[in-house]
Amino acid sequence: MTWDRRTEDRAAAIVGRYPEKRSAVMPLLYLAMAEDGYLSEDGMRRVAQLTGLSNAQVQGVASFYTMYKRDGVGEYLVSVCTSISCMLLGGDDVLDAVAAETGVADGETGEDGLFSVEHGECIGACGGAPALQVNYELIEGVTPDHGRALCRWLAENRPAVVRGDDLQERFGGRRSFDWGPVEAGGATGAVPAFGPLGTAGEGS
Numbered sequence: 001m002t003w004d005r006r007t008e009d010r011a012a013a014i015v016g017r018y019p020e021k022r023s024a025v026m027p028l029l030y031l032a033m034a035e036d037g038y039l040s041e042d043g044m045r046r047v048a049q050l051t052g053l054s055n056a057q058v059q060g061v062a063s064f065y066t067m068y069k070r071d072g073v074g075e076y077l078v079s080v081c082t083s084i085s086c087m088l089l090g091g092d093d094v095l096d097a098v099a100a101e102t103g104v105a106d107g108e109t110g111e112d113g114l115f116s117v118e119h120g121e122c123i124g125a126c127g128g129a130p131a132l133q134v135n136y137e138l139i140e141g142v143t144p145d146h147g148r149a150l151c152r153w154l155a156e157n158r159p160a161v162v163r164g165d166d167l168q169e170r171f172g173g174r175r176s177f178d179w180g181p182v183e184a185g186g187a188t189g190a191v192p193a194f195g196p197l198g199t200a201g202e203g204s
Ligand code: FES
Pocket: 081, 082, 083, 084, 085, 086, 087, 121, 122, 123, 124, 125, 126, 127, 129, 130, 131
């Protein structure tokens, strides 16, 4: 099994960045996920071929990290942090509000494929708790009302690219620190927005 030419070229470029090709396993898994919308058996086999790892070793990596999704994910993956800082400041209420607004329970994907909802562990934004991510783009200082408004806005506007700075401006509250210059890139799906992998939006 091989991918199309463009994806194979991207995979070769990723492998070429590392002195040992097996070191490319994690970005290649993201590439495989971006290709199929989830991490398929075929995708993992291709990663094994490209890295020289066994299928079992690749599956071992893929099954360890929650960001590698083995099932289809909605257009917008909403990950609400419910670890200690966020939990103390209402993260569970934000999660409940997101689930109620989308009609999608924690850990599930809606039938129409628009939203997946999940609770997550600390995303390093404790100072701006409660925090959540949409397709791994961060928003801090989120209230339940913000969470509901965010999901309504996503459903109504269906943005092809979501950008953390934009979402923070519209739906966020107190931030942990000044994020610095506005980032032009964003996420086009539920795969971390790494420009070199082609998973970031225009301008990155
Ligand atoms: S506990 Fe939620 S970002 Fe750290």
